[in-house]
Amino acid sequence: MSEPILLNVEHDTRYVYSAPVELAQHLAYLRPLEDEHQKLEVFEMGVEPVPAQHASSRDVFGNSRAYFTVTARHEALHVWAKSRVAVLPRYAALRPEATPAWEAVRDRLHYAAGAPYEPASEFVAPSPYVPRLRELAEYAAVDFTPGRPLAEAAVALMQRIHAEFSYSSEATEVNTPVIDAFRQKRGVCQDFAQVMIGGLRGLGLAARYVSGYLLTEPLPGEAKLQGADASHAWVAVYCPDSGLPADWLELDPTNDMLPACSHVRLAVGRDYGDVTPLRGVIRGGGDDHTLAVRVHTERLV
Incomplete structure (x- = not known):
């Protein structure tokens, strides 16, 4: 078997609301899958403001999902995830x-x-x-x-x-x-x-x-x-x-x-x-918001 390739992934999401949000419930799919061809070596996830509740579980398809509740009044939401993944070829022998x-x-x-x-x-x-x-x-x-x-x-x-x-x-x-x-x-x-x-x-x-x-x-x-x-x-x-x-x-x-x-x-x-990366429901927030998403994946030498 060939040597795995190590990849770093950064996924950054920022919402800015036109009015304060009083309560927010969100569901995130940001943790990579794991099997014999993809090993997750490091995973970190953060939310600002700090959630009152933050937990994770497996869905019916075996994916890891995180869910969190923000009860603090806020006008912006920042969710980030960082992963280091070792990837091997999956189909080299396919005919x-x-x-x-x-x-x-x-x-x-x-x-x-x-x-x-x-x-x-x-x-x-x-x-x-x-x-x-x-x-x-x-x-x-x-x-x-x-x-x-x-x-x-x-x-x-x-x-x-x-x-x-x-x-x-x-x-x-x-x-x-x-x-x-x-x-x-x-x-x-x-x-x-x-x-x-x-x-x-x-x-x-x-x-x-x-x-x-x-x-x-x-x-x-x-x-x-x-x-x-x-x-x-x-x-x-x-x-x-x-x-x-x-x-x-x-x-x-x-x-x-x-x-x-x-x-x-x-x-x-x-x-x-x-499998939407991030979705949820909020109370408040006004009639408009801006969303900025940045994804960067790089190979580790």
């Missing part, structure tokens, strides 16, 4: 042409009375940000020809989305419907990922949303990646019997690549709504 036919995996995910429960099947169903849409299924079906190996078809779909869509931070917002991003063929990583997820699910396959980070400055010999100065998002498709980590293959349609040592995985869910 897309040797993976199962996509129809076999689809059929395995179908409900059948008396058959064993397949946990991945929950990622076949539509979700709030990714409803079931015929247009997305028809778009994906071009690459999923009869009998084609699943990973080979998924890579082809990823490549086509990358080629046919334009990255534009001005084209969409967090709540832009996925069908709008699809029809205009423009958007950001969230849109690229959710278009691909919608297409895969429309064919009966299990696909999930992966949130995380990219290296701000690329590894030697590599081009700078799209989305490197903010939180990033990509896709994982269920591909069993292929020798993959936990049977999931991750694909980054924004950058046309299989995530490797430039990607830090933060959380997985059905769509963006499950």
Whole structure:
């Protein structure tokens, strides 16, 4: 096994409100995932003003989530997280042409009375940000020809989305419907990922949303990646019997690549709504606020 690459991640979020906030409840997904290919060596998180309550737990998908309550009257909120992560390549031995036919995996995910429960099947169903849409299924079906190996078809779909869509931070917002991003063929990583997820699910396959980070400055010999100065998002498709980590293959349609040592995985869910880095409810705050988010990921020499 190759030596891991050490990455430092800093995620800084600041809200400034137009009027004082009297009470705030927030939920944060800022602690990176851990498995045999990604080890979390250091993690720190801070909140200002100091919360009256600050705790963490695991959600239904196994992600670490922090929740905190600020009872002090405040006109600004600052949330920061710092991580040091050791990352190893995940797909160096992948042979897309040797993976199962996509129809076999689809059929395995179908409900059948008396058959064993397949946990991945929950990622076949539509979700709030990714409803079931015929247009997305028809778009994906071009690459999923009869009998084609699943990973080979998924890579082809990823490549086509990358080629046919334009990255534009001005084209969409967090709540832009996925069908709008699809029809205009423009958007950001969230849109690229959710278009691909919608297409895969429309064919009966299990696909999930992966949130995380990219290296701000690329590894030697590599081009700078799209989305490197903010939180990033990509896709994982269920591909069993292929020798993959936990049977999931991750694909980054924004950058046309299989995530490797430039990607830090933060959380997985059905769509963006499950793994929003920071969200909450407040009492007060006025009619307006400003938000500033800074993300920086660097390699440790």
